[in-house]
Amino acid sequence: MDTGTPIALEDVSYSFGKGALEKQILFDVGTRIEGGEIVILTGPSGSGKTTLLTLIGALRSAQKGSVKVLGQELLKASEKALIKVRRQIGYIFQSHNLLDSLTIHQNVQMALQLGGVRGAEAGKRIADVLQRVGLAEHEHKFPGELSGGQKQRAGIARALVNRPQIVLADEPTASLDKQSGRDVVDLIQDLAREDGSAVILVTHDNRILDVADRILHLEDGRMKSLSEVVSEGTSRMLNLLEKHDPHSANYLATFSFALARVAYADSKVSDSERDEMRRILHEVAKLEPAEVEFIMELSMMQKRARAGMDNRIANPALDKDRAEHFLSSLYAIAQADGVTSSEEIVEIEAIAAEFGLASSSNSDPG
Amino acid sequence: MFAVVPLGWLQLKAQKLRLVAAVTGIAFAVILIFVQLEFREALFVSAVRYHTAMDYDLAMLSPKTDFMVSSKQFPRGRLYQVLGFDGVESVTAVYMRLVSWRNPADPSNARNILAIGFDPSEPGFSRLLSAEQREAIKIPDQVIFDRRGRDEYGPVREMLDAGQRVSAEINDRRIAIAGMYQVGTSFGLDGGIITSDLNFLRILPTRKKSAIDFGLIKLEPGQDAAEVQARIREAIPMDVRVLTRQEFKDVEVQYWNKTTPIGYIFAFGAVMGLIVGLIIVYQILFSDVQDHLKEYATLKAMGYTHGYLRNVVLQEAIILAVLGFIPGMGIAHLVFTKGADATRLPLEMSVESAAGVFMLTLGMCAGSGLLALRKLRAVDPAEVF
Numbered sequence: 215m216d217t218g219t220p221i222a223l224e225d226v227s228y229s230f231g232k233g234a235l236e237k238q239i240l241f242d243v244g245t246r247i248e249g250g251e252i253v254i255l256t257g258p259s260g261s262g263k264t265t266l267l268t269l270i271g272a273l274r275s276a277q278k279g280s281v282k283v284l285g286q287e288l289l290k291a292s293e294k295a296l297i298k299v300r301r302q303i304g305y306i307f308q309s310h311n312l313l314d315s316l317t318i319h320q321n322v323q324m325a326l327q328l329g330g331v332r333g334a335e336a337g338k339r340i341a342d343v344l345q346r347v348g349l350a351e352h353e354h355k356f357p358g359e360l361s362g363g364q365k366q367r368a369g370i371a372r373a374l375v376n377r378p379q380i381v382l383a384d385e386p387t388a389s390l391d392k393q394s395g396r397d398v399v400d401l402i403q404d405l406a407r408e409d410g411s412a413v414i415l416v417t418h419d420n421r422i423l424d425v426a427d428r429i430l431h432l433e434d435g436r437m438k439s440l441s442e443v444v445s446e447g448t449s450r451m452l453n454l455l456e457k458h459d460p461h462s463a464n465y466l467a468t469f470s471f472a473l474a475r476v477a478y479a480d481s482k483v484s485d486s487e488r489d490e491m492r493r494i495l496h497e498v499a500k501l502e503p504a505e506v507e508f509i510m511e512l513s514m515m516q517k518r519a520r521a522g523m524d525n526r527i528a529n530p531a532l533d534k535d536r537a538e539h540f541l542s543s544l545y546a547i548a549q550a551d552g553v554t555s556s557e558e559i560v561e562i563e564a565i566a567a568e569f570g571l572a573s574s575s576n577s578d579p580g
Numbered sequence: 581m582f583a584v585v586p587l588g589w590l591q592l593k594a595q596k597l598r599l600v601a602a603v604t605g606i607a608f609a610v611i612l613i614f615v616q617l618e619f620r621e622a623l624f625v626s627a628v629r630y631h632t633a634m635d636y637d638l639a640m641l642s643p644k645t646d647f648m649v650s651s652k653q654f655p656r657g658r659l660y661q662v663l664g665f666d667g668v669e670s671v672t673a674v675y676m677r678l679v680s681w682r683n684p685a686d687p688s689n690a691r692n693i694l695a696i697g698f699d700p701s702e703p704g705f706s707r708l709l710s711a712e713q714r715e716a717i718k719i720p721d722q723v724i725f726d727r728r729g730r731d732e733y734g735p736v737r738e739m740l741d742a743g744q745r746v747s748a749e750i751n752d753r754r755i756a757i758a759g760m761y762q763v764g765t766s767f768g769l770d771g772g773i774i775t776s777d778l779n780f781l782r783i784l785p786t787r788k789k790s791a792i793d794f795g796l797i798k799l800e801p802g803q804d805a806a807e808v809q810a811r812i813r814e815a816i817p818m819d820v821r822v823l824t825r826q827e828f829k830d831v832e833v834q835y836w837n838k839t840t841p842i843g844y845i846f847a848f849g850a851v852m853g854l855i856v857g858l859i860i861v862y863q864i865l866f867s868d869v870q871d872h873l874k875e876y877a878t879l880k881a882m883g884y885t886h887g888y889l890r891n892v893v894l895q896e897a898i899i900l901a902v903l904g905f906i907p908g909m910g911i912a913h914l915v916f917t918k919g920a921d922a923t924r925l926p927l928e929m930s931v932e933s934a935a936g937v938f939m940l941t942l943g944m945c946a947g948s949g950l951l952a953l954r955k956l957r958a959v960d961p962a963e964v965f
Binding site: 264267271297300301307311314315316320323324325328416 | 583584585587590591593594595872874875878879881882883884885961962964965
């Protein structure tokens with residue numbers, strides 16, 4: 215079998231219902247996920263992320279496009295083929311979904327016996343995996359005797375005991391408190407790294423986004439780029455702030471503008487310098503920690519723009535195409551009030567020079 | 581530890597109260613089925629007690645006779661005609677009629693009893709009565725009494741066993757009891773006396789010696805009953821029927837089973853037991869499947885097949901069948917032991933009937949399991965997310 219990319223999606227579309235009631239849930243979704251990669255799938259409810267997860271998990275057969283999981287094409291796949299793929303995937307569920315009448319040992323055994331592992335070998339593997347998730351002492355307890363976090367760990371042990379190449383987790387932290395949630399995610403991350411599994415984690419929980427190697431965002435059944443998602447969310451929130459508390463909005467904007475000019479004037483900011491800045495903003499400027507972070511981020515954006523100038527050869531933020539769009543748009547903006555003044559042209563040329571772009575783009579779209 | 585997780589058993593065991601309720605319900609159904617079937621069986625066995633006890637190969641009776649206690653007469657000459665056939669060794673003319681018996685200890689209490697008369701020189705009752713008893717009934721107004729008759733006939737058995745002389749009024753005639761034989765009661769019969777044809781006619785003066793109720797035909801050893809029966813039938817007019825032992829018994833059983841509602845009632849009772857059991861097991865298994873739908877969906881998502889889940893439910897059904905059958909059979913056995921004493925009916929649990937009821941129970945549980953499985957079809961693994 216193909217041991218290459220565990221998950222490859224191409225132009226996947228999916229609809230529920232038939233005829234007039236047909237409702238399309240996914241539109242031309244495509245991505246590839248490699249072994250050892252942890253991908254977080256986010257999106258508002260109803261965006262189709264659960265449907266996408268069930269397609270990858272072989273819990274439904276795909277209708278359109280191509281869903282290749284472990285080399286098996288799942289487009290219009292038979293129930294038998296789906297079952298075969300399911301057995302090679304580790305599932306972690308929102309509410310652990312352990313079988314209440316079975317001990318933790320037996321729950322894990324349920325997954326192991328699917329792969330035909332029995333007897334002493336099974337006993338050893340179960341003990342090992344429970345050791346890894348830190349439940350060795352609870353092997354013969356029933357799920358009802360464990361805490362939420364422990365149950366989720368047991369669920370992880372069950373998902374991982376077959377050392378699957380793919381792990382799918384659906385809101386694994388939804389029913390857990392902050393610390394247990396963090397522990398569970400770290401555990402998934404560690405174990406997946408050790409086993410080299412591809413992990414897809416569906417979550418609403420922003421606190422765990424940092425474990426991701428990549429974030430996929432679905433909205434209304436379509437993939438969206440992260441920059442689009444961040445821009446949209448941030449601009450919406452800034453608009454809200456402007457509307458409900460213009461005074462604070464101005465105060466924060468002013469601070470970030472000033473900070474960018476003062477602190478980053480020399481283009482060099484060390485971590486200790488940054489910590490000191492946070493302390494000052496908090497203690498002298500009397501800002502709340504979240505507000506401090508916000509100002510830091512806004513000014514960092516401006517610093518990044520400058521860094522783009524300095525590293526333009528090693529790491530160009532603006533490639534040829536984008537440079538052209540960039541300049542054209544500046545001229546168009548100058549033209550927006552109907553007249554392009556000479557001051558405006560001078561400013562644009564200065565920017566172009568700073569960013570190392572030839573301002574030969576005189577063929578403005580007037 | 582088990583090589584494979586015995587999921588069905590563990591699911592049942594996890595809900596102790598429900599398991600106890602299920603087992604009790606099934607045990608109840610098993611008892612109901614056992615009792616009904618066994619009473620039905622006892623009805624048939626007891627109905628042909630005399631058919632079994634008398635010594636004959638072919639029986640002759642009136643076509644109008646549909647059960648023993650209400651026999652119609654036919655000419656005795658017909659029976660003696662049979663003596664002329666090749667292969668017939670002997671015949672016995674039998675008179676039968678319900679007569680009124682007064683309890684010797686309490687003469688105000690009268691009760692019907694079956695009176696049987698035959699010529700003591702003929703061999704039809706040689707299995708039931710000893711040679712001595714056959715001599716004794718030649719003496720006028722002496723009869724032999726069924727010691728397994730109901731107690732309402734009075735303490736005859738006890739008195740005779742104690743060596744006392746016992747006499748009773750039968751049809752207003754004082755009759756001495758000269759001994760006892762053993763047959764037992766049935767649904768239509770509480771007890772019996774056997775005596776000579778002459779004594780029978782003394783008790784029933786309106787009966788004629790030439791009109792008999794049954795004729796017992798004994799064949800020479802090695803004769804084929806069916807073959808002789810065919811020859812007799814051909815030669816003798818249709819005003820009598822000639823039946824083999826089995827056919828003779830079948831007529832009686834047929835009457836109780838089909839013509840009276842008794843056989844039907846017991847069969848119906850057994851079916852009711854089966855249905856009660858079916859509903860109980862269905863309820864239990866259905867709610868079990870219902871409660872575990874999410875878990876079963878999880879198993880499907882992990883890669884378990886529908887067939888695996890079906891086996892889990894069937895496994896539960898079989899476990900319930902076994903657990904319910906054992907106490908059910910035990911209690912039914914107890915009921916039969918007590919019941920046989922109280923009713924003098926042949927209530928006993930044979931291995932065959934126990935095996936039969938076990939198969940019924942198993943079928944009942946498996947059937948309920950299959951009904952409950954329809955719910956399982958709807959389990960969609962995609963719904964666990």
